[in-house]
Amino acid sequence: MINTNISSNxxxxxxxxxxxxxxxxxxxxxxxxxxxxxxxxxxxxxxxxGFEVFSLDSRENVMEFVNxxxxxxxxxxxxxxxxxxxxxxxxxxxxxxxxxxxxxSIEPIYKRFMELITxxxxxxxxxxxxxxxxxxxxxxx
Numbered sequence: 001m002i003n004t005n006i007s008s009n010x011x012x013x014x015x016x017x018x019x020x021x022x023x024x025x026x027x028x029x030x031x032x033x034x035x036x037x038x039x040x041x042x043x044x045x046x047x048x049x050g051f052e053v054f055s056l057d058s059r060e061n062v063m064e065f066v067n068x069x070x071x072x073x074x075x076x077x078x079x080x081x082x083x084x085x086x087x088x089x090x091x092x093x094x095x096x097x098x099x100x101x102x103x104x105s106i107e108p109i110y111k112r113f114m115e116l117i118t119x120x121x122x123x124x125x126x127x128x129x130x131x132x133x134x135x136x137x138x139x140x141x
Contacts, residue, residue, distance in 0.1 A: 014049065015130045016090050020083040022123040023074045028116045029055075032081065035116060038109045043085060046100040050086030055079050078118055090129065 024032050033053075040051040056079065059069040074080050087093045100106065117123065 014086040016087045016093060018085040018127045020123055020125045021072060022117050023072055023078045023080050023121055024117045026077055026079050029079060032116050035109060035113050042106050047096045048085050049088060052084045054082045
């Protein structure tokens with residue numbers, strides 16, 4: 001994936017991430033980058049530790065691994081985008097959500113985002129916690 005240089009990250013603050021995976025027509029690249037820049041500013045203003053955006057740079061399967069472009073049915077005319085929001089932990093996500101409540105400035109950004117993604121497509125998302133300790137392993141201490 002190519003980092004579109006729409007990022008903000010505070011060191012040592014990624015115990016929890018929220019990821020968003022979506023597709024958008026290539027013709028919308030510049031506008032999508034601008035919407036993500038505005039989103040980054042909103043999220044960091046309200047306390048997110050980080051906000052990074054990437055676009056997929058390869059569509060080939062590798063060995064038995066299926067490329068993301070295929071799992072979300074992206075055509076050759078579409079880009080695959082990945083957004084990563086970083087937080088200290090799940091409690092920090094709740095704090096962020098409380099901080100942003102009532103700030104209507106995100107509404108036109110969200111509206112424009114929904115206009116720019118591929119019509120009829122979905123945004124896949126999920127929250128993930130850093131593995132602190134893995135049983136019987138020294139790898140993730």
